[in-house]
Amino acid sequence: MDYMALCRELLLISDDHETAGYLQDLVVFDGAGNWPPQTNHGNSWPEPLRPYHEIYLQLVPTLSCATVLPNDSSNYRRCQDYRARMRMLLQDRIVIADVATLLSDMEAGSCVGFDLKAYNGFYACIALSRHAFRWGTIPIVKAAQEEKIIDIPVELEITWRCLCRHFGLYSQGGNVTSNYFCNFNDRDQIVYLINEDMSEVTRTAEYHFGHVFPAIEKAASPVYYHVVNSIFQYETDNKGAYVASLHIIERLLRQPIKIYYDTLVDSKISRSIWMAYCQGFQGWAAGELIDGVYFEYDVLSGNQLPFCHIIDAFLGLECYLTDQNREGYIPVRQRDFSDSVRKHSFRQQAKRSGDSVIEAEMEKIVRRMRIFRHTHCACATLLTAPERLVMTAGKSVLESEEIPDVDAAIDFLDDILVKRLGETR
Ligand code: HEM
Structure with a gap:
């Protein structure tokens, strides 16, 4: 269904009705022209952002494990190792000044080559990367649950604050829009899996x-x-x-x-x-x-x-x-x-x-x-x-x-x- 066409029809019959206008805004700005939101991931992003996509995919095979170790300190070590790998890759591969310029151009409405579909896909990438950093291992473990303040890498902070402003919310973690709606591509596939190499029943x-x-x-x-x-x-x-x-x-x-x-x-x-x-x-x-x-x-x-x-x-x-x-x-x-x-x-x-x-x-x-x-x-x-x-x-x-x-x-x-x-x- 061309949902945009339906919304336009609504605006035609209801002229400037407030509720029709808000539905139209939702579809245009958050949905990138449809509902639920349309997305693009990875190669369709401006160059400075692509390493975020690659780093997530490179690390994800080490995120989830089939066996939970018998003691909490070993589980926690797994979490810390994952975090150390992610922090290092982000530092090595992201040029944060370029990312910041690009995102502020996007906020000012002057960023060529970064459309709303791509922006939605990027939202999922940063949200899932933050959750991966916060937990460091799946299943999540007690020692990580007991940590109350997480030192999130700057590469995931600057981007996140900007995304939160665009979507008009605040939180350190994701939500249904970032982690689920924006994490599917147009073939109904999950882009940022969390259990990539796990059993069939887990992936299902x-x-x-x-x-x-x-x-x-x-x-x-x-x-x-x-x-x-x-x-x-x-x-x-x-x-x-x-x-x-x-x-x-x-x-x-x-x-x-x-x-x-x-x-x-x-x-x-x-x-x-x-x-x-x-x-x-x-x-x-x-x-x-x-x-x-x-x-x-x-x-x-x-x-x-x-x-x-x-x-x-x-x-x-x-x-x-x-x-x-x-x-x-x-x-x-x-x-x-x-x-x-x-x-x-x-x-x-x-x-x-x-x-x-x-x-x-x-x-x-x-x-x-x-x-x-x-x-x-x-x-x-x-x-x-x-x-x-x-x-x-x-x-x-x-x-x-x-x-x-x-x-x-x-x-x-x-x-x-x-x-x-x-x-x-
Ligand atoms: C095994 C899966 C699920 C469990 C165990 C579960 C559990 C819960 C619990 C305990 C709450 C109350 C606490 C809270 O507000 O977060 C809740 C609320 C809610 N959940 Fe779930 N949930 C599950 C799946 C889902 C799914 C798949 C959806 C929708 C797609 C959903 C929609 C809701 C809604 C709309 C509420 C708010 C209460 C309401 O409107 O009735 N849940 N869920």
């Missing part, structure tokens, strides 16, 4: 756990168009058109939810593999001192998926994330779009005016989201592993006096998800 789990995110967004993108259209039709009092849009939204929602349902199965994402080889690496669980106060980043979680943010906003539900987590991990153009959808959500107004047709249609959409959340609650159990502390990517290291073991962690996380299911009305 890595692929499907990554791919489910852009696959859901791809299936959901026509829904976003109809969300905007229904808002516009409601505001111009075109009842036939907005009721038709609500029908279409409800029907289209089945596909992204089915993708989730069909993917989160043991034959695609093996439970025994998932936590050690897919999930841990996507967390961060470290931070920085801001004005003398320690601030920790949880980073990546499914809770950043635009699909849920946009449909929840359309239904008039409060956002699931705290402001801090939204501003840390959700790019600004995604935030602007879902905020505008929430602002223009007409469900409450229709309820107040006794429009039972709209409420009946909205109820059907709510039911679809409840199905998603039921399925998700059922899959969201944690496993434990001897080499690490209990941690989820979205809620960081959980092990503490209040949460001493995995059972207590499961109860804590279950409560969060059940609460959200309860709020989905």
Whole structure:
């Protein structure tokens, strides 16, 4: 589907409607002309940036290991060796002054030969390189989890700050957009693998756990168009058109939810593999001192998926994330779009005016989201592993006096998800 053409059509019918404008901005600037984002990696980048791509690919065979060593200090040595190799290659091969000039030209809008697709691909490369440096070995290990301040190489710092400004967020680690959307090429392949030489079952789990995110967004993108259209039709009092849009939204929602349902199965994402080889690496669980106060980043979680943010906003539900987590991990153009959808959500107004047709249609959409959340609650159990502390990517290291073991962690996380299911009305 030519999503840009659809968005242009939306702007034509809705003229200068705020929500249509934000969807258009999302597709143009973050999606490089489509949604989920289009990308280019490696050779299509300006010359000074290419070594980043090559260094990641050169080092990745040493990142993941099939056997976890019996003692933590040996595991930690593996992590430190990886970091030392990465630091040395970055120092040797990156001319940081050239990189800084290029990125500031890009920010000023005057960089020839570096388009938004390439920029998106570069975002994935730097994000994955930072995670590889932070953990140094997969499965992640206790000694690395216990490190709270990470001395990230300057070559990954200058670039990252610039990318964060472009995407309008702040965090030391990646997010669903950088680590998943931007890490696929146009043939649906992962570019920066983390388990390159591992078993088939591990690589299959890595692929499907990554791919489910852009696959859901791809299936959901026509829904976003109809969300905007229904808002516009409601505001111009075109009842036939907005009721038709609500029908279409409800029907289209089945596909992204089915993708989730069909993917989160043991034959695609093996439970025994998932936590050690897919999930841990996507967390961060470290931070920085801001004005003398320690601030920790949880980073990546499914809770950043635009699909849920946009449909929840359309239904008039409060956002699931705290402001801090939204501003840390959700790019600004995604935030602007879902905020505008929430602002223009007409469900409450229709309820107040006794429009039972709209409420009946909205109820059907709510039911679809409840199905998603039921399925998700059922899959969201944690496993434990001897080499690490209990941690989820979205809620960081959980092990503490209040949460001493995995059972207590499961109860804590279950409560969060059940609460959200309860709020989905
Ligand atoms: C085995 C895989 C998964 C597990 C164990 C899991 C676990 C969790 C947990 C514990 C939470 C609550 C803490 C938090 O906010 O981070 C959560 C939230 C969430 N996760 Fe997952 N998750 C998994 C996969 C996914 C996938 C693949 C998606 C979507 C593609 C997803 C979407 C969400 C969403 C949208 C939330 C926010 C709560 C909500 O809107 O209902 N999760 N997940």
